[in-house]
Amino acid sequence: MSDRILLEVVTPERPVFSAEVSEVQFPTAFRGYYGILPGHTPLMTPVGDGLLYFVKDGQRHWLTVFGGFAEVGPERVTILARESETVEMIDLEQVEADRQRALKLLKEARTEQDMDRAQAELDASLIRLQAAGHPAGHGF
Template sequence: MSQSIKLEVVTPERPVFSAEVSEVQFPTATRGYYGILPGHTPLMTAVGDGLLYYVQDGQKHWITVFGGFAEVGPDRVTILARESETVDMIDLEQVEAQRQRALKLLKEAVTEHDLAAAQAALDASLIRLQAAGHPAGHGF
């Protein structure tokens, strides 16, 4: 059995990440996080919003994922995400501005729809800040 897994993360716009890794963990839409090691039983599941991590050369790395699907096999994990980025793709100034805007919209929300949209925007900005190790993203 191989000691690595081919991890591929793609969005409709672009490939985000592709490499051999030793471990993967990603958020599901309904069952918390799945941890995947080489030789995992094949499965397909909906991906939730959150942080995917993978281990490569003994180091843990983070990628944001927002919705989509995961296909897992014994030697491959493919994440088809609605949105995703690696830490180096995250613009901290832009994300902090989005967080501030979302907080303002939360305070001004009148309808349930406005409230849900503002909360989703805030959650997305906090996930991105957490991935980048920014203090505002901790405790999310």
């Protein structure tokens, strides 16, 4: 058994990340986080919104993931995400503008549907800020 596992993260628009890593942890839609090591039992599960982390060459790295599915095998983890980005892909100015807009929409929401949509936008911006290590994203 190898001490590494191939992690691939893709969205409908593009491949986001692919590398051999020693550990992966990602949010599921219904069961919290799954931690995956090489040799893991095969499974398929819905992916939730949040931070995926992986360990490569002894260093921890972060990606955002928003929905989708994960297929896990003993030698590979494939995340098919609705949206995902590496820390380098995150535009902090845009994310802060999105956060401010979501806060405004949340205050102005008149229906439960408007409130849910604004809250989802706010949550997404906070996940992105947390991934980038921005202070506004801490404590999420």
